[in-house]
Amino acid sequence: MLRPTPGELLEGLRRELRDEVLPAVPAGSAARQLRAAIHVLGRLADTWDVQHHYLETDNVDLEVTLASLARLAGVQRTRQPRRPQPAPGVTDRGLNDLIARNDSLQRELELLQNRHRESRHHAAGREDEEFGCVLLELHQRRTNRAAAAAGVAHDR
Amino acid sequence: MTRPTLPQHAPAQLAARVRELLRLRLPEAGEVTVSEPVRVFGGNARIAWACDARWALGRDTHASKHEEPLILLVRAPGSQVQTDPAHEFVALDGLAERGVRAPKVWAHDPDGHLFGAPAVLLQRLPGRADAVEYLSADTELGRARTLDLARAAAELHAVTPAAGTGEPQLAYWRARFEDCRLESYPALSWLYDWLDDNATPPARPALVHGDFRPGNVLYEGARIVGLLDWEMAHVGDPVEDIAWAYHALWSPERFVPLEEFVAAYEAAGGVPVTGAALRWNRVFCEVRYATISLQAARAVIDGRSHNLRLIDRARTVIPSVQACLEWIGASRPLETPC
Numbered sequence: 001m002l003r004p005t006p007g008e009l010l011e012g013l014r015r016e017l018r019d020e021v022l023p024a025v026p027a028g029s030a031a032r033q034l035r036a037a038i039h040v041l042g043r044l045a046d047t048w049d050v051q052h053h054y055l056e057t058d059n060v061d062l063e064v065t066l067a068s069l070a071r072l073a074g075v076q077r078t079r080q081p082r083r084p085q086p087a088p089g090v091t092d093r094g095l096n097d098l099i100a101r102n103d104s105l106q107r108e109l110e111l112l113q114n115r116h117r118e119s120r121h122h123a124a125g126r127e128d129e130e131f132g133c134v135l136l137e138l139h140q141r142r143t144n145r146a147a148a149a150a151g152v153a154h155d156r
Numbered sequence: 157m158t159r160p161t162l163p164q165h166a167p168a169q170l171a172a173r174v175r176e177l178l179r180l181r182l183p184e185a186g187e188v189t190v191s192e193p194v195r196v197f198g199g200n201a202r203i204a205w206a207c208d209a210r211w212a213l214g215r216d217t218h219a220s221k222h223e224e225p226l227i228l229l230v231r232a233p234g235s236q237v238q239t240d241p242a243h244e245f246v247a248l249d250g251l252a253e254r255g256v257r258a259p260k261v262w263a264h265d266p267d268g269h270l271f272g273a274p275a276v277l278l279q280r281l282p283g284r285a286d287a288v289e290y291l292s293a294d295t296e297l298g299r300a301r302t303l304d305l306a307r308a309a310a311e312l313h314a315v316t317p318a319a320g321t322g323e324p325q326l327a328y329w330r331a332r333f334e335d336c337r338l339e340s341y342p343a344l345s346w347l348y349d350w351l352d353d354n355a356t357p358p359a360r361p362a363l364v365h366g367d368f369r370p371g372n373v374l375y376e377g378a379r380i381v382g383l384l385d386w387e388m389a390h391v392g393d394p395v396e397d398i399a400w401a402y403h404a405l406w407s408p409e410r411f412v413p414l415e416e417f418v419a420a421y422e423a424a425g426g427v428p429v430t431g432a433a434l435r436w437n438r439v440f441c442e443v444r445y446a447t448i449s450l451q452a453a454r455a456v457i458d459g460r461s462h463n464l465r466l467i468d469r470a471r472t473v474i475p476s477v478q479a480c481l482e483w484i485g486a487s488r489p490l491e492t493p494c
Contacts, residue, residue, distance in 0.1 A: 036464035043468065106340040113342060117349055136485055139343040143477045150471045 010045035014038055047151040054149035055098035058142060062105040065138045066112065072131045073116050080107040109138075165271070167192035171207060173270040174228055177263045177277055178209055185211040186219065193228060201387070202229045206280055225280035226262065231273045245276050247363070247389035252279070254315050257308050257382050283381035287371030287406055298411035300378035303420050305370070305401070305408070308380045310426035313362040313394035325392055326351055326440070333447040336454045338470075343477050347443050350484060354436055358393035360427045365389055368397035369406045394427045399437035403445055404475065435483055442476040449473050 004012070018038050025031045070077045082100040090096045113135060120128055147153060165173070171190040178188055188211040198204025205228045212219040229244075245264040252260040260279040268274045293301065330348045333341075365372075366388030374382040398421060401407070402414050412420070418429045453470040455461035 033464045036467070040464070040468045043471075103339060106342050110340045110342040110345050113346055113349070117353075135346065136481065136488075139346060139477070140481050140485070143343055143474060143481060147474045147478065150474060152471060152474050 006048050007045050010041050010048060014041040014045055017041070043151050047149060050149050052095060052098065054145060055095075055102050058145055059098060059101050059105060061138070061141060061145075062102070062109060065134065066105065066108060068134055069109075069112055069116075069131060069138075072127050072134065073112065073119070074127070075112075075115065078108060078111055080104040080111070167194075170205060170228075170271075174207060174209070174226070174277065177265060177270060177275075178211075178226075181263045182211060182213075185213055185222075187211065190226075196227070198229055198232075201232055201385075203232050204229050224262075227259075227278050227280040228271070228275055229278065230271045230275040231268075244385075244387040244389070247386045248276075248278070251312075251315065251363075256312050256315055257380060258312075258386070259382055259384070281374050281382035283374030283376045285371070285374050285384060287369070290370040290373075290375065291406065291408065291410070293411075295411060297378055298408065301375055301380065302370075302408040302412040302417065304378060304380045305373065306412070306417050306420035306426070307424040308373070308383060309365075309368065309394070309397055309401075310421050310424035312365060312383065313360075313397070313426055315363055317361060317363040317391040325390060325396075325444075326355065329444050329447050332451060333443075336447070336451045338450075338454065338457070341450075341473070343481070344443065344446060344473070347439060347477065347480050347484075351436065351440055351443065356432070356436070358395070358427075359430075359433070360394070361391055362394040362427065363389060364392045364394055364396050366396075367400065369401050369403070370408055371406055393433065393437060395429050395433045395437045396441065398429065399434065399441040400444075402438070403441055404479070405445075405472075435487055439480045439483060442480050446473040446476040449476075 017034065022031065022034055022038065025034055066077060082104050086096045087099040087103075090099060116131060170193045174193065175188050175190045178190065179185070182188060188209060190210075191208045193205035193207040196204045196206045207226050207228070209224045209226055210222065212221050214220055245261055245266075248258055248261040251258040259281050262277040262279065264277065265271055265275040290298070290301065326348070333344060333348065337344075365383060365386065367385050368383070372383065372385045373380050374384060398414075398418060402409060402417070408417075414434075418434070422428060449469040449472045452461070452463075452466040453468070456463065456467040
């Protein structure tokens, strides 16, 4: 069964709540809550299917860039263990694996940048500059990727 | 999970408690009367009631009669930011008397024994407080009002702050970030590191409003009548207020570009603003906004807040981080291009 897709369901919910239900709700707290819910439904309708690809791409980028950063810092990678519990609200095993990997890579990145910052106070040089550039560019790529996945550019 | 709520008070009971609070501040007054409070919008963090108080000082024919419009602000359960009205009481006490466009502070209930949560009782100033209306005003009116906002900031920052003002802001917000985050957010950690590495003491420490923006002012026509919501006030770098006012979500940039706002602020006696201080404070304000967003999202996920406007606030972290990375990238020395 392919149709309606989750996106169609979410968009249908958003449309009907906005056009049929919201006008019947008196102005006040309940109407404000409903408007906020409609906004979130619209966001989910636009982005429900991008999570898998987003995480795959982000994980590859983190993996490759962490290797470069470790090399520039002259240290070994310090891979972080995956958290044993599944991500809340996720039932698909493949998606859960991607989230767990992303979480452990993010923790490794934070640890590496913390260690590099501590050691940088003792010795700064060309590798240090390069490390800073690679790190800044990684954060820029990851943030832009997160913006696309979260539909930040598509606010209604 | 139990939903946090305030005890419900009948209007007459609420009026009696406002009267009780006010009497502590007016020991020489004769009878104090308070009208039944009416609920008004007080933002996401506080519950607000408006009322009017009347009293007389002195005796018989020599008595001077006073009438004061008041607003009672009670901390809302599950609020996403630190909103201790006692903090607001300390920040505001005496400011109106020193020429700052701030409401006079009458009394506070620091432990919430009267209203079920900490509360502060303030003078109710005239004017409108509507950020949407402010930001959609016609260009000429919005420009005149925003230039007056720059003068109001300069007046505030001219006040000599009280000494001893608690935790440094950067450490405070970093601790909040580390407490509330649901994942690592290494980019935000890195921005906190950048702020720490690039911090310089303010040229002239001042009382910083802490939430200085078009949504937190009362205005009448082109004039800013009063600055509201002082619960995030602290002593620090006054440039922080300018940077916060120009956060993209509520920026008055359409009326007055940031550079011109800074010039108007300096011309009105404000602290000289360097490019480096402005950049540092803009990054700091975005990081602070991102942290507040994470706190808000966490409060809903944990069931401490039921405000659906906050449930998806974590995604607002993204444009804040994007802006900071752009500013930092652009400020790197030319010999180290990335």
